[in-house]
Amino acid sequence: MNKHKQRGIGLIGLLAVAAIVGLVAVTGMQLVPSFIEFQAIKRAVARAASGSTPAEVRDLFSKQAMVDDFTAVTARDLEITKDAGGNVVVAFSYEKKLPLFGPVSLLIDYAGSSSSR
Numbered sequence: 001m002n003k004h005k006q007r008g009i010g011l012i013g014l015l016a017v018a019a020i021v022g023l024v025a026v027t028g029m030q031l032v033p034s035f036i037e038f039q040a041i042k043r044a045v046a047r048a049a050s051g052s053t054p055a056e057v058r059d060l061f062s063k064q065a066m067v068d069d070f071t072a073v074t075a076r077d078l079e080i081t082k083d084a085g086g087n088v089v090v091a092f093s094y095e096k097k098l099p100l101f102g103p104v105s106l107l108i109d110y111a112g113s114s115s116s117r
Contacts, residue, residue, distance in 0.1 A: 030098040030106065038110050040068040041092065045078070049090045049114035054080045057090055072096065072110075083115065090114040 009017070044064035051057035058075035065074070072094050079091040091113035098106045 026100060027106070030100060031108075034096050034098060034108060037070050037072055037096075038112075040070050041073050041110075042112050044068060044070075045090045045092060045112060045114050048078070049088050051088060057088060061090070088114070 044061055047064055048057045048061035051060050057080050058078060061078060062075045065071075073092050077092055077094065081089050081091070083089050091111075093109070093111035096108045096110060098108065100106055
């Protein structure tokens with residue numbers, strides 16, 4: 001058998017692939033809970049938009065936040081306005097800093113509103 005015809009991955013290649021897969025896995029494990037929290041906040045904002053006054057909207061949002069157990073956005077952080085049709089529009093935005101490893105972090109800007117369904 002001629003060694004030049006053999007194919008496969010060497011030790012250095014295997015370590016490089018393992019490092020890349022590990023980095024993607026660590027990043028994914030940090031991103032998934034943050035994204036799930038963002039989706040819960042979007043659902044709470046959509047439900048809170050059914051209120052007619054700012055106090056009622058904030059109360060509905062606070063109750064849903066207790067049910068879904070998130071703290072990234074509070075009722076005081078909501079921007080409550082009315083659109084041209086008189087419908088209540090609830091908007092929010094926040095930053096989430098996710099530590100990955102050592103001094104490396106990932107900063108994500110989340111934003112949404114009840115009008116962007």
